[in-house]
Amino acid sequence: MATADPDVVLRTVGLSKRYRRLLAVQDLSLEVRRGRVYGFLGPNGAGKTTTISIILGLIAPSGGHVEMHGLDTRTHLSEALHRTGAILEGQAYYPDLTAYDNLRVWAALSESVTAARIDEVLELVGLRDRARDKMRTYSQGMKQRLLLAGSLLHDPELIVLDEPTNGLDPAGMREFRNLIRELAKTGKTVFVSSHLLGEVEQMCDDVGIVKEGRLLTEESVSALRRRGEALELRVTDVERAVQVLEALDWVAGVTRADGRLVVDAPLERAADLSRALAEQHIYLHELRRREGSLEEFFLEVTGDAPAGA
Amino acid sequence: MLLPAPRILAAELLKVRKRWLPYVLFLVMVIGAAAHIWLLGYANWANENSAFDAFFRNETLRTFVLPHALPALLQSGQFWGSMLVGILTASVVGTEYSWGTARQALLRGQTRSEYLTLKLIGLVMVASVGLLAALGIGILFSLMASALVGEEVGGSISFGAAILMVLRTGYTIIPYGLLAFALTTVSRSTTLGVAGSVIFVVLEAIMIAVLSGIGTAWSETARAFLPSHNVAAILSANRIEGGEFFSLALRGQLLPVSLPDPAVAALVLALYCLVFLAISYAVFQRRDLQ
Numbered sequence: 320m321a322t323a324d325p326d327v328v329l330r331t332v333g334l335s336k337r338y339r340r341l342l343a344v345q346d347l348s349l350e351v352r353r354g355r356v357y358g359f360l361g362p363n364g365a366g367k368t369t370t371i372s373i374i375l376g377l378i379a380p381s382g383g384h385v386e387m388h389g390l391d392t393r394t395h396l397s398e399a400l401h402r403t404g405a406i407l408e409g410q411a412y413y414p415d416l417t418a419y420d421n422l423r424v425w426a427a428l429s430e431s432v433t434a435a436r437i438d439e440v441l442e443l444v445g446l447r448d449r450a451r452d453k454m455r456t457y458s459q460g461m462k463q464r465l466l467l468a469g470s471l472l473h474d475p476e477l478i479v480l481d482e483p484t485n486g487l488d489p490a491g492m493r494e495f496r497n498l499i500r501e502l503a504k505t506g507k508t509v510f511v512s513s514h515l516l517g518e519v520e521q522m523c524d525d526v527g528i529v530k531e532g533r534l535l536t537e538e539s540v541s542a543l544r545r546r547g548e549a550l551e552l553r554v555t556d557v558e559r560a561v562q563v564l565e566a567l568d569w570v571a572g573v574t575r576a577d578g579r580l581v582v583d584a585p586l587e588r589a590a591d592l593s594r595a596l597a598e599q600h601i602y603l604h605e606l607r608r609r610e611g612s613l614e615e616f617f618l619e620v621t622g623d624a625p626a627g628a
Numbered sequence: 629m630l631l632p633a634p635r636i637l638a639a640e641l642l643k644v645r646k647r648w649l650p651y652v653l654f655l656v657m658v659i660g661a662a663a664h665i666w667l668l669g670y671a672n673w674a675n676e677n678s679a680f681d682a683f684f685r686n687e688t689l690r691t692f693v694l695p696h697a698l699p700a701l702l703q704s705g706q707f708w709g710s711m712l713v714g715i716l717t718a719s720v721v722g723t724e725y726s727w728g729t730a731r732q733a734l735l736r737g738q739t740r741s742e743y744l745t746l747k748l749i750g751l752v753m754v755a756s757v758g759l760l761a762a763l764g765i766g767i768l769f770s771l772m773a774s775a776l777v778g779e780e781v782g783g784s785i786s787f788g789a790a791i792l793m794v795l796r797t798g799y800t801i802i803p804y805g806l807l808a809f810a811l812t813t814v815s816r817s818t819t820l821g822v823a824g825s826v827i828f829v830v831l832e833a834i835m836i837a838v839l840s841g842i843g844t845a846w847s848e849t850a851r852a853f854l855p856s857h858n859v860a861a862i863l864s865a866n867r868i869e870g871g872e873f874f875s876l877a878l879r880g881q882l883l884p885v886s887l888p889d890p891a892v893a894a895l896v897l898a899l900y901c902l903v904f905l906a907i908s909y910a911v912f913q914r915r916d917l918q
Binding site: 369372376397399403407424 | 635636638643647727728729731732733735736737738739914916918
């Protein structure tokens with residue numbers, strides 16, 4: 320059965336995978352919409368790589384199925400993969416070959432890829448000058464960029480990336496994030512797994528949080544930020560300010576954080592809040608809007624400490 | 629959807645061409661051919677202190693002077709070729725697992741059966757080129773040695789018959805290549821693939837010797853099902869002129885009359901090939917690749 324919504328590029332339906340006693344993936348259903356960068360977030364061992372391997376047809380699911388580009392992969396896997404690019408965790412290149420020859424080998428798998436296209440993707444990932452060097456001489460960051468180039472050769476609509484920044488230094492991670500954002504701007508859909516909250520927050524439009532093989536929630540990153548929005552202030556008298564603010568009926572809650580007060584109230588009531596405090600001779604040192612963070616949301620959903628916030 | 633096979637085959641050849649192992653294996657084959665012609669053949673014949681009588685001296689001549697040198701070269705090439713093709717196969721297939729590049733090919737929409745089939749075709753092409761080149765060098769050595777000797781051994785062979793001999797020998801190498809293919813596909817390990825196929829060749833030689841020694845009806849039946857017994861039967865058809873031997877190389881072995889008919893032997897080897905292929909495809913088709 321194919322998906323009816325043309326805007327959904329990737330959908331998993333009740334996916335599960337059992338290894339003897341271990342249920343690595345449990346009834347996992349998610350949707351990735353066209354042109355979005357979807358972060359598949361979870362701690363190590365949460366089942367992210369297993370899920371991605373099932374999506375890409377490398378592992379047979381114990382239950383459920385996958386739809387890619389509106390095609391059911393149980394019957395149209397090859398067709399769906401021709402429109403998809405992917406990087407999996409770990410090595411996936413020929414160390415004896417140059418970067419250019421590695422791309423030639425991958426290019427052979429798609430009829431449409433020309434020599435000019437190889438040059439184009441090398442340029443895109445910034446490896447054109449080192450294209451004739453053997454892969455074994457490459458740094459980890461360069462290898463990742465080469466793998467990304469390989470996944471883009473056939474100009475796929477969907478790009479699936481499994482922990483693509485693992486092993487990269489901070490500069491390499493930022494560079495890779497920028498590349499992903501650039502790709503998203505060209506209309507590509509990206510599905511990227513990570514255990515790094517900050518990375519997902521900076522790179523993704525949507526996030527799905529997975530833990531112990533189960534998808535706990537799916538939400539857009541902007542909605543998450545809005546959900547945690549609050550007013551943050553520093554005042555002349557913290558104790559009295561708390562009493563005053565808690566008495567206001569439009570304030571849902573007041574918490575203290577490092578000498579500051581975080582007020583759960585509508586942002587448009589900032590002026591009212593200021594006036595209410597001033598009337599009681601409590602004055603503001605600072606008042607600013609505070610955005611919700613993915614870290615808070617992750618903690619709220621999983622009840623765990625985040626791995627790499 | 630059928631992927632662009634010629635391009636993928638070209639890519640397979642590129643991968644093999646850029647590795648050092650095929651060249652080392654080719655060198656071993658050339659050394660084997662040189663040892664056969666110059667040490668076993670020419671040096672033996674040229675030894676003035678040789679106690680060989682005229683008959684044996686003439687037989688020695690046949691091991692390195694054409695046309696008799698051809699089946700002799702093919703026979704020793706079959707032994708070394710079986711092992712070296714096994715090593716090449718295990719290495720090419722096994723490293724695709726360890727480098728994670730097998731997954732990479734499947735991620736690009738290649739079906740699993742396409743992947744295995746094109747890998748096999750690529751291996752057959754590389755192995756054929758290597759073995760034929762080594763044979764060519766062996767023939768060149770033979771011509772050089774013949775020129776040094778300056779003696780005729782008689783006998784003739786048509787071009788068609790020579791090609792048939794090469795094809796027969798090539799056919800007998802295939803089961804060993806497929807054995808390595810199956811072992812590596814199942815174990816996902818180059819080491820196990822190489823070790824398994826080499827151990828099989830050695831164990832089989834021991835079993836043939838033991839079963840021949842026992843000499844009972846059941847031991848002969850058991851021997852008849854071993855690949856190398858059938859290989860010997862097929863190679864026994866590589867004869868020039870009549871008689872039971874084409875060279876000294878077969879002296880210590882079974883007489884052709886006690887070997888199965890070459891056509892039957894070819895069927896037995898085909899059965900082995902089918903079993904190894906079925907195992908490879910069945911396992912790879914169902915395997916989780918992570």
